[in-house]
Amino acid sequence: MNHVSGIYAALLTPFHEDQSIHKEALQQLVARMIDNGVHGLFALGTNGEFHTLTPQEKCEVATIVLKEAKGKVPVMLGVGGNYTGEVIQLAKQFEQLGATMFSVITPFFMxxxxxxxANYFEDIANATKVPIFxxxxxxxxxxxxxxxxxxRLAKHPNIYGIKDSSGDLQLIQSYIRHTQEEDFVVFAGTDSLILKTLQEGGGGAVAAxxxxLPKLVSSIFTHFKNGQLEEAExxxxxxxxxxxxxxxxxxPASLKKVxxxxxxxxxxxxxxxxxxxSKALRQIETMMRTYRAEGVLDE
Structure with missing residues (x-):
């Protein structure tokens, strides 16, 4: 599955002031990502505040993203949790919605x-036909x-890759080295390591x-693939x-404000x-003025 590559936007989940999901804003966000050249979408991740959403809300987000992106770019949906059965149940619900790729976070808290x-990931991979990262x-x-x-997991026929958000380039290098004989994709999940991951042989990144800045982030991958290292840097x-x-x-408060x-x-x-x-807002507004002056802010 080496065709899974490029920049996947780690989508925010828009909310109204009453904390309900803002469907129209999510549709706008997906459209902007696609129009500005991202290679895929990742919904229901950390920046998507998956840990605050009910199963019903997750299905609502997944439905919107899949509908808006269908036929344009691939979509990766987060299904991870703390209980294997819970994850499998959500994965099966997403399968019925037409999901084609899952991201499964490690259990947390304990x-x-x-x-x-290893058993956790293998149990989930055995329970679904949808490829998992x-x-x-x-x-x-x-x-x-x-x-x-x-x-070990890279040998499973339904486990296709990993998104690493450790921020540790040596760990990414080790993942690549240990899976180079498999059809397995390593994605950076830390945006500062996109180019370095590509240079090490990774497939791309999931980028918040x-x-x-969808156009700018996507250009890192495009420039790299075209041999334009200076532009990528x-x-x-x-x-x-x-x-x-x-x-x-x-x-994701700062990113949401941007x-x-x-x-x-x-x-x-x-x-x-x-x-x-208010202090953070002033710093964000200053940053945005600079980006606008440089012509890189996508609006």
């Missing part, structure tokens, strides 16, 4: 050992998938920054001011996470 992790984000889950565990560097704003608030100011009413994060404060 971190499993490597043997338990592993999702490693140890800073949020308290557990990291070991390269040897990934090597694409919500605000420049595009990669231009992401940093946006990434710097993420530390001003709890994820996207909202660029014209799509993605609304507030889900409580208890709060919108950005």
């Amino acid at each position: 971190p499993p050992n490597q043997s338990e992790l 592993l999702y490693n984000i140890p800073s949020k889950t308290g557990v990291s998938i070991d390269p040897l565990t990934v090597a 920054t694409a919500n605000a 420049k595009a990669q560097a231009q992401l940093q001011p946006l990434r710097d704003t993420f530390s001003l608030s709890t994820i 996207v909202e100011l660029s014209g799509i009413p993605v609304g507030p994060p889900r409580r208890p996470v709060q919108p950005v404060d």
Whole structure:
């Protein structure tokens, strides 16, 4: 499945002020991503606030994204959770909606050992015909998938890749090295490592920054594939001011404010996470003025 490659936008989940899902804003967001050249969409991930959504709401988001993207770009849907049966049940619901690719995060709160992790992913892969990607984000889950565990899982015919959000390039290199004999794709899940992952032999990235800068983020992949390394490096560097704003608030409040100011009413994060404060807002507005002056802000 090496045709799974490029930049997948890690979609935000828009909300109204009353915290209900803003369907129209989600439709607008998907359309903007596709119009500005992303190669795929990833819904119901960390920046999509999956952990705050009910199963019914997840199905609502999945339905909208699949409908808007059908025939244009592939869609990866997050189905992970803490209980294997719960994940399988959601995966089967998504199958009925027409899902073609799943992302499965490691369980969290009570971190499993490597043997338990392998069994978890294999049980899910055995229960669905839809290809799955592993999702490693140890800073949020308290557990990291070991390269040897990934090597074992890469041999499963229904496990096609991994999205790594550890921020550790050496770990990404190890994943690539341990799976190079398999038809297995390694994606960066940390936006600062998109180009480096491609240079190491990775297939692309799932990028949160694409919500605000889809054309710029996608160009990193395109420039790299065209052998335009200098242009790819420049595009990669231009992401940093946006990434710097993420530390001003709890994820994904800053990114939501950037996207909202660029014209799509993605609304507030889900409580208890709060919108950005006035100080953070001023810094975000300064960053956006700079991006507009450089002509890279997609609106």
